[in-house]
Amino acid sequence: MSIRLYNTLTRSKQAFRPGDPSRVTMYVCGPTVYNYAHIGNARPAVVFDLLYRLLRSRYQNVVYARNITDIDDKIIKAAAASGEPIDALTARFTDIYRRDMAALGVLPPDLEPRATDHMDEMVAMIEALLDGGHAYLAEGHVLFDVTSHPAYGELSGRSLDDMEAGARVEVEDYKRNPGDFVLWKPSTADQPGWDSPWGRGRPGWHIECSAMSAKHLGATIDIHGGGRDLVFPHHENELAQSVCVHRQPFVRYWVHNGFLTVDRDKMSKSEGNTLTVHELLEQFPGEVLRLVLMSAHYRQPLDWSDAALQQARERLNRMYLSLRELDEVELDEPEIDAPVDLREALEDDLNTPKALGLLATYVNRANSATDPDERRRLKAGLLGAGRLLGLLGHEPEAWLKAGAGRQRVDAEVVEALIAERTRARRAADFDQADRIRDQLNEMGVIIEDGAGETRWRIAT
Numbered sequence: 001m002s003i004r005l006y007n008t009l010t011r012s013k014q015a016f017r018p019g020d021p022s023r024v025t026m027y028v029c030g031p032t033v034y035n036y037a038h039i040g041n042a043r044p045a046v047v048f049d050l051l052y053r054l055l056r057s058r059y060q061n062v063v064y065a066r067n068i069t070d071i072d073d074k075i076i077k078a079a080a081a082s083g084e085p086i087d088a089l090t091a092r093f094t095d096i097y098r099r100d101m102a103a104l105g106v107l108p109p110d111l112e113p114r115a116t117d118h119m120d121e122m123v124a125m126i127e128a129l130l131d132g133g134h135a136y137l138a139e140g141h142v143l144f145d146v147t148s149h150p151a152y153g154e155l156s157g158r159s160l161d162d163m164e165a166g167a168r169v170e171v172e173d174y175k176r177n178p179g180d181f182v183l184w185k186p187s188t189a190d191q192p193g194w195d196s197p198w199g200r201g202r203p204g205w206h207i208e209c210s211a212m213s214a215k216h217l218g219a220t221i222d223i224h225g226g227g228r229d230l231v232f233p234h235h236e237n238e239l240a241q242s243v244c245v246h247r248q249p250f251v252r253y254w255v256h257n258g259f260l261t262v263d264r265d266k267m268s269k270s271e272g273n274t275l276t277v278h279e280l281l282e283q284f285p286g287e288v289l290r291l292v293l294m295s296a297h298y299r300q301p302l303d304w305s306d307a308a309l310q311q312a313r314e315r316l317n318r319m320y321l322s323l324r325e326l327d328e329v330e331l332d333e334p335e336i337d338a339p340v341d342l343r344e345a346l347e348d349d350l351n352t353p354k355a356l357g358l359l360a361t362y363v364n365r366a367n368s369a370t371d372p373d374e375r376r377r378l379k380a381g382l383l384g385a386g387r388l389l390g391l392l393g394h395e396p397e398a399w400l401k402a403g404a405g406r407q408r409v410d411a412e413v414v415e416a417l418i419a420e421r422t423r424a425r426r427a428a429d430f431d432q433a434d435r436i437r438d439q440l441n442e443m444g445v446i447i448e449d450g451a452g453e454t455r456w457r458i459a460t
């Protein structure tokens, strides 16, 4: 079976057929780097990381680009508010974003183009749009004329008439049509700017992605992704510009993730209900956050809650406990492979709820398997599934002892207490042994007395 993906453009699930199977290309709109990413922003990073892993397991050469938007009015405002130079601010938050995503098990993309490194490409595209009659100059701005592209609106399903009717009253009067959008705008002396044929200024947001994807991946790309809110206007506009310049299809499969909500409200800076990845990582291991993000199908809304976090933590613990019990099985690298049914679930438009349900059944099977061949198969399948999903990357023993944030314990202290308890038991001082066990339990440590040794782990 081939990979199937829901394509926003055709509004249907389709078999994935790359233009060139020897070079599969994917572009995902990345962060605007002026503050910490919230967990909603992490959803597309994790969803497309999963797709990237899946594609890499099928195709030899996958080129994944996720850009960094390092010029934007929000960045200019944030830098002015903090007094920090713009490039220092964007470099700092780029770094934080990379570290946060790595903690969520997100592989670095192959390319991470930055908008400010692509001014020449953007200017060239805008010139081509002007030459082709798709753009016009007005009060120092260059604007895209949406009426010049009859297919405009095809991605989001909006017609120009709808847009006109829905346009807010404060449409700038230099625009010919309410839907026209900025390709280039003038900068004042205190704003960052680049020289261009239209004076010193800066690009609009949409042109960045059109220019960077064309430069690095080619004029037609296989997959373009992002959150659902980007369908309109961002992706609609990218599509219009790219097609008008290159005169060939821009994207074969448009893939969009649904929103992460809190108490059913969209998580966003304007709602003031954001939880940053950075803060969450102080309380939970990244793998727990990743598992919550994969617990709903990517196109469905996902409601963030403490209960979901707790459940994910317990689920992962069960998996690691099971792997610890399979410790005696030593695998050769090529044996590690995801079970076919789990792979098929993921290849069916990334059905993670189904894949995670299957993972739980392998864990149950592993817990009761006694036959060495079956134990071997199950461990190979569990680790293979983990690799495809970006989970189970830790040594079971280390995971079970690690905890996060408030849960973290000092392993040396725990080991010393266990040794003391063992001595007390040997001396038949059971009161003292019980007291030490209680003390460990209070620290959130569970101990298990086995034949000859006492093992321990963090309680969930």
Ligand code: AMP
Binding pocket: 029, 030, 031, 032, 040, 041, 042, 043, 044, 226, 227, 228, 229, 230, 257, 258, 259, 260, 261, 266, 267, 268
């Ligand atoms: P932004 O930094 O706002 O441009 O967002 C970066 C990425 O996060 C985009 O792909 C957005 O669509 C996505 N995004 C923003 N908020 C959410 C949310 N609450 N749930 C899911 N995706 C989101």
Ligand code: ZN
Binding pocket: 028, 029, 030, 209, 234, 238
């Ligand atoms: Zn974009």
